[in-house]
Amino acid sequence: MATLTKNEIKITTCETSKINSIDFSNLAFGQVFSDHMLTCDFKDGKWQSPEIVPYGPLTLEPSAKIFHYGQSIFEGMKAYKDANDNVFLFRPMDNIKRLNISAKRLAIPELPEAYFMEGLKALLDLDKDWIPTAEGSSLYIRPFIFASGEGFHASPANAYKFIIATAPSGAYFSGKVKVLIEEKYSRSANGGVGFAKAGGNYAGQFYPTQLAKDKGYQQVIWTDDTSHEYIEEAGAMNVFVRINDTLLTSPVSDRILDGITRKSILELAEAEGIKTEVRKVKVSELVEAAKNGSLKEMFGAGTAAVISPISGFGFRGEDFEIPEQDNSFGLQLKERIVAIQTNKTEDPYGWRMKV
């Protein structure tokens, strides 16, 4: 695959920075965008050289396939700044690898890893002042690829756009969430695209999530689409359950995204002496555990929220509360992972990358 160094990337800077117009003490998630973005076009059978340009509108033909056939994939990552203004990423090579796994499944040409990594480094160099430092905040990074090629024929496009945009962001969720175990709607099929970060997976979640919200829940726990007997993900996060002192999470599959937070948590938990089990978790087991008091915790895990504690779940019209724990695994593991991400502690795993 093509190589490239950071210095080879053509940069066009914006005339005036928007940074002074942003209230960094009051950031929502992914609502304001940094001054620049990386863009890279696939055309004539290959990915062209990436460039950095001012963040701004895209122009597309109405027949661009993104509008018709949902050919799009994305990643989600974060950049952190420590007290000395050093900038860090967390396991970024896993994001580019997963982007290319998604690309293959969505019939999108794979991107040279160097275009992604060197492009991202150059972008962060330029926009490093946009990385917020307040606790819980970070620069959210959104790499994405979509079909820009034209035509109404339902077949892969011949042109694509890869973009990295960044957004200084506060916390994704505030506080604990109540979830609904979903038995009618599903997120993904066996042999489908659930393991890929494909745009279409998310649009399909909105309506069932809205129905859950109307009932007073904030998120949906997805179950397998065949039997609805097993819990699979929590909204757009992997899901963990603590029964007594064992932390359980479902194995990844073609329906479940191989989350970077999830696998980091599994490793950290082991190191912290927390027993983990990767196995399918039945809804009935969860209900049983909630009833007999052995269900101690439940949380979602993903880049945006890191760990998102769940205060209770609804199932078939009944609500089950999960009582507060003094020694919360979720809190403990979140502290560990955030400390590594933000360079507040040693990183024996080599996960943190200084850029």
Add this chain to the structure above:
Amino acid sequence: MATLTKNEIKITTCETSKINSIDFSNLAFGQVFSDHMLTCDFKDGKWQSPEIVPYGPLTLEPSAKIFHYGQSIFEGMKAYKDANDNVFLFRPMDNIKRLNISAKRLAIPELPEAYFMEGLKALLDLDKDWIPTAEGSSLYIRPFIFASGEGFHASPANAYKFIIATAPSGAYFSGKVKVLIEEKYSRSANGGVGFAKAGGNYAGQFYPTQLAKDKGYQQVIWTDDTSHEYIEEAGAMNVFVRINDTLLTSPVSDRILDGITRKSILELAEAEGIKTEVRKVKVSELVEAAKNGSLKEMFGAGTAAVISPISGFGFRGEDFEIPEQDNSFGLQLKERIVAIQTNKTEDPYGWRMKV
């Protein structure tokens, strides 16, 4: 819901028509576009008035949700012109109704029917010279809605664009196709969005279809994602099977699109004295019928190709040919439906709409 008449639609015409640059005797499918398009924005909580503007590029922010979360739906229809330059649509009310069924599932605000129908009529009035008349050709009509609202939060957008673009088109497929019965990849989940014309459904089909093409097939026959025992659709078409003199097709479900061609064929077949059965069709039944000679025909049915005959199928490494029939139901029904669509015969069903 909002009302509107054709004459209330604001029209901005293009300065010079492109029509003379188009070779109408040699049209591909959905590759060239007529002079104008209808556009309509959803913002501030409602669909604004539709307008007709010159067909041309759209401008969107990089954070528009269409690029990230696949929130998009579409329809496919055709306009035909008869010898007296009268213009006809085929069951267009079913398209607007289905568009709104898709909208609901994808958490997209439903569109007032009048905006669709009156907008389309006004557009066809203006661009009627773009409707080709050669046999097998038509003006392909592509209504679509996508999320233009901004933000990286995985939730429904607050702004959408509805567009109708049209493309003078030749036949979608040429000749018979060989199909592969797919047992690994799936198109849709139980409780998923397969019944909706959601963009993401199509992107997910591209890679498995490419694998089938690499093996010498042109299309995939999708099976249910749970057992892979039942045939469900043929690529982006409904699928029909003729065993002896009975025409079979699967019932629609939340995994299978409720095709307008499919239901028209079922009605026409009855009227032609062809026995039909709407029931699940097992792959094993198909293989058995192919072996004992009772499998007489197989075809896909959809707006783009109308009826697309299948010459044989592959299953688990074995190829099964379907011999040519003298009295082909597929051909007979295609003739009937096209005759109605193009005003060459009476339309006892009220399916044809003169615009």
